[in-house]
Amino acid sequence: GNSVTQMEGPVTLSEEAFLTINCTYTATGYPSLFWYVQYPGEGLQLLLKATKADDKGSNKGFEATYRKETTSFHLEKGSVQVSDSAVYFCALSTATGNQFYFGTGTSLTVIP
């Protein structure tokens, strides 16, 4: 079956610290992988995506590389800001795009 496992939070970092949020997946076929961000009281916003092995998605200083050999898609940012405080969700989409599977989310708080 398909599933996503991401590191549990909450994560608290000081401004300018390095961020890593781990995500691993189980999938049949060749899924696409995504990171979504959810700010308080809002819906999900796409942060970045990768559609095939070794692809690197990047946006707003965040990066994640699709690693088929380790079935991972870890999110990284070199220097976090207070405005990055949010809940981050790792997700996979089946090859047909019919269905998304989400992890449980990792809450990030960045303190000044």
Added chain:
Amino acid sequence: DAGVTQSPTHLIKTRGQQVTLRCSPKSGHDTVSWYQQALGQGPQFIFQYYEEEERQRGNFPDRFSGHQFPNYSSELNVNALLLGDSALYLCASSWLAGGNEQFFGPGTRLTVL
């Protein structure tokens, strides 16, 4: 472009009642998916609609039903509400021929008392 819109924003119902949630997809999108997000959890797939038909369904009971209209907008109906149905309901739209990226609306917060 207004993006994906959902109504209402918040809703309070009592057990046993029925509820209808509405979604308008992003302009140019023809596919609508619905998700349930319980507090502190990731979204769970309910079902997806394309060409006014249910294309795929997640592990939800028949109390959850939907509809898609010719203008691609969609409704989610939940009958015989249970306390456990309290959640944020998210609608996501996509373009079937354009790959599998989904755009999410802000959600409807349903509280069942």
